[in-house]
Amino acid sequence: MDRKSKRPAGAAKRPVGSGKTPPLRRSSRDLVSLLESSARSFPQVELRNVFGHSCGFVKGQMAFGLHREEFFIRLGEEDRDQLLLLEGAHHLEPVPGRRMREYVVLPEAVRATPQQLKRWLEMAVTYTAGLPPKPKKPAARKRA
DSSP states (O other), rough: OBBTTTTTTTTTOTTTSSSSOOOOEEEEEHHHHHHHHHHTTTOOEEEEEETTTEEEETTEEEEEEEEEEEEEEEOOOOHHHHOOOOOOOOEEEEETTTTEEEEOOOOOOHHHHHHHHHHHHHHHHHHHTTTOOOOOOOOOOOOO
């Protein structure tokens, strides 16, 4: 057993870049602009980048965001079920097989209609604001 890598002695190393994660693709400028302009309606929303994608946070919790060319929102169960009835809506799945239960991708028809988009974002912000704040992570200890 190789003590450093905890692999059996003589076991081959996995080649670099052989993981199953697809390469990072950024959201289009138009989609980023849509998210940023929509977020201005909600003063309690803080915009941050998560893995290179724009996302809106309320009290430390992600309420909505972008993943590649998908605009997703976080909803409670009843609203989520209602949104999933719309054609084109589906659960966010950033990695194949890893569905994020509370997050639903908005259909193109909703994104293209400002009133509908604002209505769904209001529901997402309201739901997320009602969640308990995320606990603060302890500060990392400095190495000597």
